[in-house]
Amino acid sequence: MREISLDRLRTLVAIADLGSFAEAARVLNLSPPTVSLHIADLESRVGGKLLSRTRGRVQPSAIGETLVERARRLLADAEQALEDVQRQVQGLSGRVRLGASTGAIAQLMPQALEILSQRHPAIDVQVAVLTSQETLKKLAEGSLEIGLVALPQTPVRQLRIKPWRRDPVMAFLPARWECPQVVSPDWLAAQPLILNDNTTRLSRLTTEWFASDGRQPTPRIQLNYNDAIKSLVAAGYGATLLPYEASTPLPDTRIAMRPLHPLLWRQLGIAHREGDIERSTQYVLDVLWGLSAQ
Incomplete structure (x- = not known):
């Protein structure tokens, strides 16, 4: 028929x-x-x-x-x-698909989602755990609306990538250790280490930081989930290097944080497709820009 x-x-x-x-x-x-x-x-x-x-x-x-x-x-x-x-x-409801790393999702997305649920409760944000490269690929394909990516990134045709946050990378150490007030590559390389796996931008940053002092340490374990890394630090298994977002709660009292010398920064950007943006997507972007820290 x-x-x-x-x-x-x-x-x-x-x-x-x-x-x-x-x-x-x-x-x-x-x-x-x-x-x-x-x-x-x-x-x-x-x-x-x-x-x-x-x-x-x-x-x-x-x-x-x-x-x-x-x-x-x-x-x-x-x-x-x-x-x-x-x-x-009209932006009164909608679905927004967002890709980000585990670190950004665990530390920054809860704040954004809480604000969004108060302002626009009918907007459903679907979050996918992805590397920066996977996020950019899916944005270009049209299967994501927003991506939180590590910077710098090579420009991608039809995508807009703008700096979002610049957070210091700190040494996270078991509180019971005797630690210097400022942590150097030389001192930290001699400690048992728990580091991000080598698929992440943070891994490349920390490798370059150690190399600035001629160090190339081998970690006890590599993970790609920052909360799991912090749990191991709290248990005394080793030390790590992680970004510290000032707007997030302080870590476990069993963890001591120390600044680095030389300083190290983790930079994140927001990526989305060029052209017209749906209102629901724009509302999510507005909330994220409100969490920017320079």
Whole structure:
């Protein structure tokens, strides 16, 4: 069977409700011949009579009742779909897909999501744990709206990448250790280490920091989940280098933080596609920009 248009189904339902071709034409703002054409087209497609006239009133046949019942559901679904889309266009609801590293998700996204839930509770942010390169690839493909990525990054066609945060990298050490007030590559390289795995930008940053003093230490373990790394530090398993976001809670009291010399910074950027941005996506971007720290 060929596709049946919603306009024809709407005409059928109107006639069933009003009992008259003429009334249906008036309510739908159609000419009587157009109403008759709609019904003739439906009857041709289903292969049977949909309406009958009884005592001057038009009523659905048995076949017509079945189609009217289904048509009501289809029209209601179509109306709901339009309302949902309009709410998304207006920024009242929507889905925003965001990619970020585990560190950004664990430390920064909870703050953003809490603010967003207060301002725009109907916006659903779907977060994916991805490396910066995976995030940029999915943004370019159109399967993400926003990405939090490590900087610097090579420019990507049709993507806008702007600096977002610049947070100091600190030494996180077991509090029971005897630690200097400022940690150098020479001192830290001699300690047992728990570092990010070599797929991350932070791993490359820390490698360069150690190399500035001619050091190339081998960590006891490499992970890509900062909260797990902190748990191991708290247990005394080793020391680590991690970004410290000033707006996040202080770490476990079993962990001591020390500044580095030379200083080291972790820079993050916000990436999104160029061109028009949906309002729901813009609202998420606005919240994220509010968490920027220079």
